Amino acid sequence: MTMPSTPALHTLENPAEFIARHIGLSPEDEALMLAAIGAESRRALIEEIVPPGIARRQPMRLPPAVGEAQALAELKALAAGNQVLKSFIGQGYYGTHTPGVILRNVLENPAWYTAYTPYQAEISQGRLEALINFQTMVCDLTAMPIANASLLDEATAAAEAMTLALRMTESTSRRFLVAGDTHPQTVEVIQTRAAPLDIEVVLTDSPQAWSKALAGDYFAALAQYPGTDGRIRDFSADAIQAHARQAAFIVATDLLALTLLTPPGEWGADIVVGSSQRLGMPMGAGGPHAAFMACRDSYKRSLPGRLVGVSLDSQGQPAYRLALQTREQHIRREKATSNICTAQVLPAVIASMYAVYHGPQGLERIAQRVASYTAILAQGLTTLGHSVADHGAFDTLCLHTGRATRALAARAVSLGANLRLHSPESLCIALDETTTRADIELLWRIFAAPGQALPQFAAFEAGVALRIPAALRRRSHFLTHPVFHRHHAETSMLRYIRRLSDKDLALDRSMIPLGSCTMKLNATSEMIPITWPEFAHIHPFAPSEQLAGYRQLDAQLRAWLSEATGYAGISLQPNAGSQGEYAGLLAIRAFHAAQGQGQRDICLIPSSAHGTNPASAQMVGLEVVVTACDAQGNVDLTDLAAKCVQYSERLSCVMITYPSTHGVFEPQVEALCALVHQHGGRVYVDGANMNAMVGIAAPGEFGGDVSHLNLHKTFCIPHGGGGPGVGPVCVVQDLVPFLPGHASTGLVSGVGAVSAAPLGNAAVLPISWMYMRMMGAEGLRRASETAILSANYISCRLQAHYPTLYASASAPGLPARVGHECILDLRGFKATSGVMAEDVAKRLIDYGLHAPTLSFPVPNTLMIEPTESEPLAEIERFIDAMIAIREEIRQIESGDAAREGNLLKNAPHTAEQLLAAAWPHGYSREQAAFPVPVLRHAKYWPPVARIDNVHGDRNLFCSCIPLNEY
Structure with missing residues (x-):
């Protein structure tokens, strides 16, 4: 019996297998699409569209593509070059425990990480609720009346606070005071931001210099509370002094510390900034982490970044939306005072969920534990003969170590720990949620002389006096809303996260055809490494060799x-x-x-x-x-x-x-x-x-x-x-x-x-x-070409229904082409039917689809960008929906449907509306809910009806809705 020969080995080994998984079109799909648009091949199409003078002169010199397993193995070997030591560096970055229920169901969940910015509020209610929880948490902990939905990092938030103060204060000065115990990276970013704006940054190098500067000329002053060296100072008199000079008082602070410290809003701060990193988000060598900014109410319409507010939908029900969007740089353009158009939403969601899961008592317990360990560490170091600065402390101690400074730092590294070199003669030690008794004993061992007996924990079991000044201990309540009290059990938390994610429409459910935003596949194999300890648990200011x-x-x-x-x-x-x-x-x-x-x-x-x-x-x-x-x-x-x-x-x-x-x-x-x-x-x-x-x-x-x-x-x-x-x-x-x-x-x-x-x-x-x-060079090029092909296919298929703006022919006799996106012109519908682009965007929700970019760069248009990751079936689903909506518009144009109160003007339709006893519309429930048959088997139900944007801006409300409003 003759055994069949095995296939050629090269046919069994396909290092480029991932390319076919990333790119959604098969060769058969591509051939069909090319035929529809009248192009001989993908490369021929590109030659028609891309001017010959700008074509690449040579291919990209990249390593050949490899499969997912090999890429992960190579990256794992690269990650092994990082050394994960126990970092006691602090300086705004701390170890934290990400609760497993949040790690698995938010950080590692595509329902959360593949979502887009919530411009279409009706399909973003889940992440908007999580963000309003974030804003409420920040407002409560800082005791400020309003907070935004996150900024990029603490340092850039401080720089934004500087320019906000420059705009809002009545002072004519261009001087900005910065306390010397502010985190160094914050000072550095502020100096970068100030230089081209002709702002003079005055960095005070001592409390005495700070006091002297406060008596001078400036438009704002920034203080760190607690300071980068752990110092806790009472700035209430300083805030009064700044206000007497028509200047703003800005505070950079720590949210966990504020569970125990008097919040800045209670002693006169105008703007409060900081990072929420230590609320569940790993250090990750510096980011991403959600910064925050809170401010006095009179600053709210100039507050940079995004702001989530509460409005009403068409049924009178409360609903969340992005508020005051006219502040955004896309609208203000050259009048904008900030270019912030992004936030750190996913880290902000994690921080808010961390607060929901732990609640106020849980957060305070974590903070008490950190502060207690800090006090115990200080007493132990004192008994070992070291001089610990006695200026109060929450989590950070500063020790004068003189000539032994570098030797002690090196000894710490040899024992698996990083300390912070604060100055040539001092070291800082910062504790956090992850600190254990073994860590405290390790620190004592580092600072003990040879043969010196270490302190014993038994001496501290009865408790120890915290190093927080009595006059600055928090007495006010925080996180009083029921959402921060209801989900402490993991079952409840799991269901809460799931309930919110079910309200949203993310890339895991649907194509997101946003022009200029490229919502493509974020492959699981690409996401896996971000939680590897070698990447996640590294301090950004650890010694460079680590x-x-x-x-x-x-x-x-x-x-x-x-x-x-x-x-x-x-x-x-x-x-x-x-x-x-x-x-x-x-x-x-x-x-x-x-x-x-x-x-x-x-x-x-x-x-x-x-x-x-x-x-x-x-x-x-x-x-x-x-x-x-x-x-x-x-x-x-x-x-x-x-x-x-x-x-x-x-x-x-x-x-x-x-x-x-x-x-x-x-x-x-x-x-x-x-x-x-x-x-x-x-x-x-x-x-x-x-x-x-x-x-x-x-x-x-x-x-x-x-x-x-x-x-x-x-x-x-x-x-x-x-x-x-x-x-x-x-x-x-x-x-x-x-x-x-x-x-x-x-x-x-x-x-x-x-x-x-x-x-x-x-x-x-x-x-x-x-x-x-x-992907390698060929895969990356194919991705670009496929995106261009898909955009031209959509433009071609829809040209009989919606004109494409700016499509052009590269040569006489060739069809009009677009690049990787196309702009559908809906402007004519206003006159013929009263339909606006926004109505089409909202009606697409009933079809289970995310809207394209709305009214940018041309008002009353839709800009569509299909990425290379979308399969033909999903592209066709979008095309079918757009054609069906065009037929609905024709019904209005012909008079068969009313100009007001029609399918488009009433969209989206919620399940609650469809199940109501009364149905006052001139179309059927079936037309509203199931305009195409496939929706009977897979239907996304919008959680709210169309939201009233004007009401939300006129009645600004930016924290958690009272439960009796639901």
Whole structure:
């Protein structure tokens, strides 16, 4: 009997297997779509769309693609380069226990991490409720009347507080006081932010200098409470003194400490900032963590970041939404005072769930334990003969260690612990939720002389006096809302998390076709490493040799991204796209100053640009001049040339988005870059649409000088409901010296630090590393090409129903094409039927679909971006829904359906409405709930009806709803 021969080995080993799993289209799907749009092949389509002058000159030089198992193995080996010691460094970063029910059901749950920013409030009620819990928690703990829904990190929040105070106070001063015991990274980011705004930062190096400065001239003062060295000071008189000078008093604080300390809102603070990291979010070498800002009520309409508020839906029921959205930079543009357009929603959700799970008694118990261990440690160190600063303490002690300082720090490392080198003659020790008795004994051992007997815990079993000053002990209640008292049992908590996630529509349920936002697959294999201890439990300011794995990951990822972009240098420090933009413009300004061209302060920005562009330019002290676009949405080169001539001596840069915000590869981009360079300016290419270019074109090759990338768009870091993000800044060779630096690493660059941690949101970088490692050069290029194919297929299939704006032909006789996104023009429906783009967006909810980008960049349009991850079946489901909705509009146009009270105007329809005894509408319940047959088998039920936005802004309410309102 002849045995069958085995297949060729190469057919059994497929290192590129992940590519087919990431890209949703099969070869058969691709062939069908190409035939529908009239293109011979995917590559031929790209050649039609992408101008030949910008095509890549050479392929990306990346390692060949590998499968998921091999990539994980390689990353595990890289992670092993990190050393996870017990860190007692503090400085705003602490060990914490993430409760298992939150770890598994939030941080590791795609229902939470694949959600988008909750602009469509009706399908975001779960994460909005979690965020309003976060705001309530912050308000209660700080005793401030209003708080936002998170910021990027404590240092940037402090910088935002500085500029908020500058806007809101009546003082005419430009001086900003900072207490010397503020966290060093906060001081560094403040100094970076202040320099281009002509703000003088006065850093006081002692309590005496602080007191003297408070008697002088300034518009605001910032104090750390408790201080970075553990000191707890009474700032109530200082706040009064600042107010007497029409200045604001800002406090950077610790939420866990505030369970025991008198909150700043009770002694006169105007703005309170900090980080919620220690409420359940691992240190992760610096991020992502949810910062917060709380402020006095009169500041609320200038409060940066997002704010969740309460309104009513069309049925009169309470519902959550993003409030006061006109404050956002996308709307305010060059009038914006902040470019913050992202938050840290997923970490904020974790912090809020941590508070819900533990409740006020649980949080206070954790804080009491930390404070008690701190007092015990201090007494033990005193008995060992060490001098412990006696200025009160919650979790941090500062010891004068003189000449023995470095030897003690080294001894600690040899015994598996990190202490903080506070000065050449002092060490700090910070305790946290994870501290154990064994840790305290280890610390005593580190500081004990050879042969010296260690203190015994038995002496402290009866309790020990806390080192918190009696006058500053908290007496007010906090977290009084029932939500913080009902879910302490894991069963209840599990069901609460599930109930909230069921209210939301995330990528795990549906295509999210948002233009310019690239909601693609966040593969499970990419997500797994973020909770590995080697990545999760590293302190950002641990000794550099302990972060060798992170340094290698940083170097590899930067090299790969350089290949993708064509740039010479990259920094991964910016922890959001907005921060990457900001860092890039800082680099341009610093370059001009170094060339003796500091007068170059004009930034040209096309009218089609992203709203963050003019906002970022404003933040670095540039004057924004808007240039025109033509009827096809392209930059008007004639107008641009005239502006370049007009401002030639002052031209700093031009900011463009490529492909454009209209989804078009503008053919004249090389000429644009050459024109700006001719007048001494630099070209900033916004990387928001990089998903259309990876492997196809490189901005660093076709004339760009600077770009930021959105790793949370193009390179698979999930949006997390509105953050975390990473926004690397990429530059050409002569701008490399002006990339962000960080004093803690010894790299002090021309622009300073833009984020609190040297590697920004370091803990999520493994996601992008895994994506690029598994895709390789060919996979990444195919992803870009597939995204472009899918956008053109949708545009083609819907052209008989909705015109596509800005579609263009690359040559006579060729079909009109778009880039990776298309803009559907709904403007004509207002006259024919009264239907607006918003009505279509809300009706899509009844079809179980997330709306595309609404009314941006053109009012009353929908901008659609299908990613390469979407299978054809889901794309067809979206197309079928849009065609069905067009038929519903025709019913209105023909008079068969009313102009008011129709399917679109009443959308979305809740189960409660459909089950009500009365049905006052001129269409059936079936038409409302099941407009297409497939919904009978898989239906998403919106938890609320259409929300009244105007009511929410006129009646601003931004904390938990009383239960009797449900």
